[in-house]
Amino acid sequence: MSSIKVKPIHTFRAEFEVPGDKSISHRAAILAGLSNGECKIDNYLPSEDCLCTLNAMASLGVEYEVLESLDGYGPTSLIIRGRNMQLSQPTEEVDCGNSGTGMRLLAGLLAAQPFESVLTGDASLCSRPMGRITKPLEQMGASIQTRGEKPGCAPLRITGGELKGITYEMPVASAQVKSAILLAGLFTEGKTAVVQPNETRDHTERMLAYFQINSLREGDEISVSGGQIPNARDFRIPGDISSASFWIVAAACMPGAYLLIKNVGLNATRTALLDVLIRMGAKIEKVVLSEEYGEPYGNIEVTGQQLHGTEVKPEEVPNLIDEVPILAVAGALAQGKTSIRNAKELRVKESDRIATVATNLRAIGGNVEEFEDGMEITGGSPLHGETLDSYGDHRIAMAFAIAGLYAQGEMVLTNTDCINTSYPGFVDHLAAIQSGKSPA
Numbered sequence: 001m002s003s004i005k006v007k008p009i010h011t012f013r014a015e016f017e018v019p020g021d022k023s024i025s026h027r028a029a030i031l032a033g034l035s036n037g038e039c040k041i042d043n044y045l046p047s048e049d050c051l052c053t054l055n056a057m058a059s060l061g062v063e064y065e066v067l068e069s070l071d072g073y074g075p076t077s078l079i080i081r082g083r084n085m086q087l088s089q090p091t092e093e094v095d096c097g098n099s100g101t102g103m104r105l106l107a108g109l110l111a112a113q114p115f116e117s118v119l120t121g122d123a124s125l126c127s128r129p130m131g132r133i134t135k136p137l138e139q140m141g142a143s144i145q146t147r148g149e150k151p152g153c154a155p156l157r158i159t160g161g162e163l164k165g166i167t168y169e170m171p172v173a174s175a176q177v178k179s180a181i182l183l184a185g186l187f188t189e190g191k192t193a194v195v196q197p198n199e200t201r202d203h204t205e206r207m208l209a210y211f212q213i214n215s216l217r218e219g220d221e222i223s224v225s226g227g228q229i230p231n232a233r234d235f236r237i238p239g240d241i242s243s244a245s246f247w248i249v250a251a252a253c254m255p256g257a258y259l260l261i262k263n264v265g266l267n268a269t270r271t272a273l274l275d276v277l278i279r280m281g282a283k284i285e286k287v288v289l290s291e292e293y294g295e296p297y298g299n300i301e302v303t304g305q306q307l308h309g310t311e312v313k314p315e316e317v318p319n320l321i322d323e324v325p326i327l328a329v330a331g332a333l334a335q336g337k338t339s340i341r342n343a344k345e346l347r348v349k350e351s352d353r354i355a356t357v358a359t360n361l362r363a364i365g366g367n368v369e370e371f372e373d374g375m376e377i378t379g380g381s382p383l384h385g386e387t388l389d390s391y392g393d394h395r396i397a398m399a400f401a402i403a404g405l406y407a408q409g410e411m412v413l414t415n416t417d418c419i420n421t422s423y424p425g426f427v428d429h430l431a432a433i434q435s436g437k438s439p440a
């Protein structure tokens with residue numbers, strides 16, 4: 001089990017790119033695999049989560065050819081040969097590893113196939129709620145057994161088949177649930193619609209449009225009609241703003257620091273962290289360079305300042321949900337109170353992120369009050385180095401590694417292999433920043 005050690009720094013200047021977007025990589029593997037021909041995918045994220053989805057598609061008969069790889073990790077550029085919507089039955093259980101997105105999106109796909117399949121994953125994934133997707137998919141006509149030790153949890157035994165279109169009002173604002181239903185809808189006669197209680201990331205809708213599938217957005221409802229086939233096209237994945245957010249916070253809170261993150265995704269359903277940091281007094285400029293592949297991407301420039309606390313608005317929460325651990329660190333470094341509520345979903349992420357953030361922040365001298373649906377951080381007290389567990393959660397590991405840049409003494413993060421689920425190369429990037437260089 002690996003660990004990382006972090007020493008404080010007092011300023012930095014850096015200019016680099018982060019690896020490809022995780023959410024978009026999952027969707028690219030799935031839609032290219034369903035398409036009617038060959039798709040060249042560039043800047044695929046070679047993280048464990050996205051490799052699981054690629055392997056899952058391979059187990060359904062999708063072939064791919066690797067053009068370029070990141071040493072020791074996996075493909076970054078590949079050709080995926082679409083199966084024209086015709087998948088084959090996997091011969092073994094499909095392993096989604098640690099990935100909630102992989103499992104939920106694939107469940108939507110498999111619910112519509114005329115065969116039985118099993119989706120499984122690691123202990124963390126097999127303890128996360130799957131009822132949120134089994135319920136609508138069963139309403140569409142699939143039969144799904146949740147066979148986990150905890151009720152409603154994976155492994156999922158899916159008996160798919162012909163589905164009927166539904167209009168589903170999501171009780172939680174979840175892009176994963178929305179995407180699972182829309183993917184099932186591609187195989188379903190007539191219209192399948194999802195109504196979201198709040199705006200959630202719209203990568204699936206954008207990628208459907210890019211692959212020339214008609215989907216319709218009317219108010220809070222997104223719908224798709226079955227019988228359409230994604231038209232094979234090449235795609236380039238922008239950098240992952242969730243990965244960039246660790247460096248954005250690292251720079252934003254450090255007076256004198258300067259950071260330029262290049263070619264990163266700037267989809268407005270993912271950039272709420274930037275809005276919150278700007279409210280906290282951060283100096284952040286973003287410039288959209290292109291939307292060539294249906295997703296806006298560009299550069300983010302950050303100049304460090306002393307920040308002050310703020311209140312995160314309820315409607316911002318789904319669009320910064322993955323950034324809460326690092327936002328909590330920003331809250332601890334800011335003056336005054338930062339409040340993050342309406343975020344109960346954090347309790348069912350890769351760890352219970354309200355508990356794990358609060359435990360680790362307190363251990364290093366932070367001041368945090370925990371609520372069932374969030375936390376309030378009173379910033380400004382000095383942080384000190386400690387040995388902290390990641391709880392097997394990549395975003396906890398990275399958020400507290402960044403806290404180490406600000407803490408007195410040495411911060412040690414244990415159980416950090418999980419970082420590879422979303423950010424291969426993070427440890428090298430951190431080492432470069434600590435030695436005053438730009439990551440390569």
Ligand code: S3P
Nearest residue numbers: 023101173174175176177321322
């Ligand atoms: C994701 C959606 C979010 C997010 C997850 C990735 C996606 O989950 O937390 O890391 O790619 O659709 P929910 O939509 O379930 O909130």
